[in-house]
Amino acid sequence: MKEVIIATKNAGKAREFQALLEKKGVKVKTLLDFPDCPDVEETGSTFAENARLKAETIASYFQRTVIADDSGLSIDALDGRPGVYSARYAGEEKDDQANIAKVLKEMEGIPFAKRTARFHCALAVAVPNERTVVVEGTCAGYITDAPRGENGFGYDPIFYVPQKEKTMAELPKEEKNKISHRADALTKLEKQWEKIMNGESKNI
Ligand SMILES: O=c1nc[nH]c2c1ncn2[C@H]1C[C@H](O)[C@@H](COP(=O)(O)OP(=O)(O)OP(=O)(O)O)O1
Numbered sequence: 001m002k003e004v005i006i007a008t009k010n011a012g013k014a015r016e017f018q019a020l021l022e023k024k025g026v027k028v029k030t031l032l033d034f035p036d037c038p039d040v041e042e043t044g045s046t047f048a049e050n051a052r053l054k055a056e057t058i059a060s061y062f063q064r065t066v067i068a069d070d071s072g073l074s075i076d077a078l079d080g081r082p083g084v085y086s087a088r089y090a091g092e093e094k095d096d097q098a099n100i101a102k103v104l105k106e107m108e109g110i111p112f113a114k115r116t117a118r119f120h121c122a123l124a125v126a127v128p129n130e131r132t133v134v135v136e137g138t139c140a141g142y143i144t145d146a147p148r149g150e151n152g153f154g155y156d157p158i159f160y161v162p163q164k165e166k167t168m169a170e171l172p173k174e175e176k177n178k179i180s181h182r183a184d185a186l187t188k189l190e191k192q193w194e195k196i197m198n199g200e201s202k203n204i
């Protein structure tokens, strides 16, 4: 079975990539499998820049094809925040509960119609000595006034998906994986997929 490294230490993302890529017959390794792998500082000002930074640094470390995901939540009433700072919105410790609490506090008193938001996902595919490919996906919804649901990770409990009438965390994972920003971004790699994976097979 072909294998690809996803440059993430986020267990929620890792689970989603495993499910999304299993369908393509691809086995996923993440940085959780390589505890000695260096941390990459996310110094970019866009999701695309950060995804590229993570993918290129880790591809050069392993000398293999690597895909990185930089993602986050952008809320219109908060001028796009938390945006690229989504993971550390409430502090360096990357605490999902604290991040949710901070967003809900900032959104207090804002009526439902003005609670529009969007998840973003930039995926960068880095191959050593080749030009990195970056694609982006989105998923539109609304911020609830309280968390609901146990599935998913991150901001899923406060992200309401209107066409499903549920929060992302209330959806079964198969449903999330059909509509998510991550699935949307992966679709945009469809055409390059065979090439990416065939290149990779030479390196294994
Ligand atoms: O589907 C999602 N459902 C809910 N929340 C999500 C989702 N996708 C990203 N998010 C949130 C989680 C985290 O607060 C931030 C990602 O930050 P981001 O830097 O890309 O990831 P990270 O630091 O957790 O792990 P890593 O850089 O090792 O991939 O956006």
Ligand SMILES: [Mg+2]
Binding pocket: 042, 087
């Ligand atoms: Mg990160």
